[in-house]
Amino acid sequence: MHSPAPGFFDNPMVEATDIHFSFGQRPIYSGLNMVIPRGKITVILGPSGCGKSTFLSLVGGRLRPGSGGLLFDGAPIPPPGSNRLFEMRRKMGMLFQSSALLTDLSVFDNVAFPLREQTDLPEELIRIVVLLKLEMVGLRGARDLMPAELSGGMQRRVALARAIALDPDMVMYDEPFVGLDPISMGVIVKLIRELNDALGLTSIVVTHDVSEGRDIADYLYLLGDGKTIGHGSPEEMTDSDLPQVKQFMGGLPDGPVGFHYPAADYWADLSQPSP
């Protein structure tokens, strides 16, 4: 069992303390605590609907926690005033599950978009930066294609190039492996690791894909019941004796997380006359 080295959690990039959050009447978090270590890849696992992506929305300041403390690089999220929020977002990149490429722009213009919007760089320099970023994800040759002409895996790589265009401190990945064939998935896994290490990024990867998540993670969190139900290094999580962690990491269909949606007694239900 490999515990994180001493100092692993020093000066964390994101710190969530006792977060409570609801969508209307539906509670999502009831006391969530999480620390995202700087310079590492943290994978957040959990079943669908447990609030994994919501955490990224909270960190990105797109949602506001009901209560609790949330810090990014030591500063509260969301900061007061939209200008300071946008200032904070310039230090973050985000890869959406849908890739979220701007469909009326070419691959080149999509990657150039944040540079043109956020900097005063001349076009010659923007061209060089865009080609550098596209080369990193292996799509320099696809610069003139439109998003509709790309496969799902290629779209995600372009979105990744766009997410790192402004050299952020942290990149958030929302379900980066969903809907990809094994080769594309392998490419994305390799890219996340290489970019994180080469650019000195902090990465948060939200996924329900246990095997890819375990392969790529420096640290894992498992969410459920509105809070963290387990966390540790990939080895610690794999060897965990906690029933919920065991069930999720082993992909067991039934366990503490029930197979059945809560319902009335089966036989009583069957014997009811149809309405």
Place this chain on the structure above:
Amino acid sequence: MKLIASLGAWAVAFVARLGQSFLFLLRALLGAARALPRFSLVVEQLYAIGVLTLLIIVVSGLFVGMVLGLQGYYQLVNFSAESSLGLVVALFLVRELGPVLAALLFAGRAGSALTAEIGLMKATDQLSAMEMMAVDPMARVIGPRFIAGLIAMPLLAALLSAVGVLGGYLIGHGQFGVDSGVYWSSMQNGVDLVDDVLNGVIKSLVFGFVITWVALFEGYAAPPTSEGVSRATTRTVVASSLAVLGGDYILTALMFGGL
């Protein structure tokens, strides 16, 4: 009791939505002010909203003008007043049909396209992605479209009126032999620049404002599903058409007396 409860719930939802739309309008106006210095974004939208609506405006204007020429001639000739055909056609078009018809066509063609575009951008996370790139969608997406809608609508209404007058001329002069000079001079003498033309321009400006507001709000507030976008698009056409027709009565009564 249930009926009263549902009426109450409907009223609360209606007022809440109205409030949301006014808040959206405020943000859109601020976004438009920030988009003005980047006029190239507005020009792009002028093409999408205005230029691509030209065909339907020109064709509709031509046929409406031809029908006006036909109907006008049949009525006027009974009183030997066919020399006033140009005036009748022009007044109908400049005061009423030009702004109203152009607005209805604008709502159907450009308004629905705006709603669908914004709704799909939201459904595919494009607006969220912009926010995460520290780009305000209000200034980058909504603002330029708002300004373009305000500019395009009066121009399209003027074009519809101009083509309609030509359509009336084609029928009046070409089919019935109304003298060309009489057709144009009756128009020149009878159409007032302020009372008729300017009031028509004001109407089309107001309609452009309302339609663009409704279209952008419906798209922005649409649930991010295919059904949500489809319903929002329908609501845009229905709500903005009703607003144009109701607003036309109020504006006409204010401009020409009656209120």
